[in-house]
Structures are given as C-alpha cells and as structure tokens.
Amino acid sequence: MGKLIVLTGPSGVGKGTLLKLLLENHPEIYLSISATTRSPRPGEIHGQHYYFLTKSQFAEMIAAGEFLEWAEFAGNHYGTPRKAIEEQIAQDKIVLLEIEVQGARQVRQSFPEAWQIFILPPSVEELEKRIRGRGQDTEEAIEKRLQKAENELAVASEFDIQIVNDDLNHALYAIESAIFS
Numbered sequence: 216m217g218k219l220i221v222l223t224g225p226s227g228v229g230k231g232t233l234l235k236l237l238l239e240n241h242p243e244i245y246l247s248i249s250a251t252t253r254s255p256r257p258g259e260i261h262g263q264h265y266y267f268l269t270k271s272q273f274a275e276m277i278a279a280g281e282f283l284e285w286a287e288f289a290g291n292h293y294g295t296p297r298k299a300i301e302e303q304i305a306q307d308k309i310v311l312l313e314i315e316v317q318g319a320r321q322v323r324q325s326f327p328e329a330w331q332i333f334i335l336p337p338s339v340e341e342l343e344k345r346i347r348g349r350g351q352d353t354e355e356a357i358e359k360r361l362q363k364a365e366n367e368l369a370v371a372s373e374f375d376i377q378i379v380n381d382d383l384n385h386a387l388y389a390i391e392s393a394i395f396s
C-alpha cells in the first residue's frame with residue numbers, strides 16, 4: 216500500500232510554493248486535485264489547479280459521498296475527491312493533499328494512518344506580508360484568510376510534525392525528510 220501525506224497550515228504560509236518544489240524533485244508523488252466553488256484566479260486551469268465547480272455541482276458530490284473530506288473556507292467550499300486517492304494508494308503511490316485545517320482534521324478521523332505536516336510562518340506579520348505580496352486576493356478575501364489564520368495556528372500542535380517555512384529550502388528539506396524517512 217502507498218501512503219497519504221497531508222500538508223496543511225494557514226493560507227499564504229507557502230504550501231503551494233513548497234508543493235511545487237517538492238513535485239519537481241519527486242515527480243513520482245501523486246498530488247490530489249481538489250474541487251472548489253472558488254472562482255479561478257488568473258492562470259488557474261480547470262482540472263489542473265482545481266476542479267472549479269458550481270455550488271450545486273459541489274453539493275451533488277457531497278450527497279453522493281464522493282469526498283474524502285470537504286470544508287468551507289473563506290466563503291467557498293473545497294473538497295478532496297475520494298476515488299483518485301484510493302486508486303493511487305492502492306497502486307503503492309505516495310499521495311499528497313494540500314488542504315486547510317478543518318479538512319485535515321477530518322482526514323485524521325477517516326484515515327488515521329495519514330501523515331500530517333503543519334506548515335508554520337516565521338511570524339504572523341510575515342504571513343500577512345506573504346498573502347498581500349501574492350497580490351491575487353481582494354481585501355475582503357485577505358481579511359478572511361488572516362482571521363482564519365489565528366485559529367489555525369492555535370491548533371498546529373495537533374498535527375504529526377510542524378515545519379516553519381522561513382528559509383524555503385530548509386523547509387523543503389524538512390518536508391522531504393518527513394516524507395521519505
């Protein structure tokens with residue numbers, strides 16, 4: 216059997232950046248593609264970054280039990296389609312989920328053998344700088360993400376391992392060590 220790795224932590228902490236580098240170094244890792252009701256950002260592609268769904272399409276998937284986990288985050292829904300994950304794990308693959316904290320908690324219940332990594336920012340000030348620096352969200356979306364971050368950081372210790380994303384390469388190395396050791 217393969218293994219399930221969950222990468223979680225507040226929005227803007229650098230999960231997506233770390234993930235991209237991790238996949239470049241380890242193309243054998245299978246990255247789960249989530250479904251969301253959020254609108255695509257410029258350059259985001261349906262079926263590659265997310266499956267961009269309407270609220271009713273998302274609700275149908277919930278009703279059909281097609282999500283391993285799903286959560287509401289900053290006014291939109293996000294969920295992990297179950298089928299692809301189960302297929303990849305059955306094929307001995309390392310499967311990676313990049314999801315927010317509520318969803319990661321659900322995975323802990325339904326898939327306790329998953330290994331859960333929480334990415335921390337060097338400080339809350341730096342987190343805000345990164346979210347703003349990305350320049351892709353409205354002020355309202357930024358405020359929602361920052362409010363959420365406070366509660367999320369408070370539960371970091373629930374997860375198997377905590378990694379501070381200060382120096383990007385140090386954080387990447389720590390993630391690789393956690394996955395492959």
Ligand SMILES: Nc1nc2c(ncn2[C@@H]2O[C@H](COP(=O)(O)OP(=O)(O)O)[C@@H](O)[C@H]2O)c(=O)[nH]1
Pocket residue numbers: 224225226227230231249250253284285286288293294295296313314315316317318319360
């Ligand atoms: N629970 C859950 N969270 C997800 C899923 N996909 C993405 N997320 C999380 O939803 C949050 C918002 O994602 P997004 O709108 O892409 O914004 P960003 O992370 O700030 O770039 C992030 O914390 C993601 O990790 C999913 O399938 N399930």
Ligand SMILES: Nc1ncnc2c1ncn2[C@@H]1O[C@H](COP(=O)(O)OP(=O)(O)O)[C@@H](O)[C@H]1O
Pocket residue numbers: 225226227228229230231232233345346348349380381382383
């Ligand atoms: N170690 C780091 N040092 C400085 N900036 C970083 C670091 N990691 C990520 N960033 C920057 O922070 C912003 C948010 O990163 P992103 O990967 O989009 O976060 P997330 O996926 O967790 O929301 C991006 O502009 C990214 O370039």
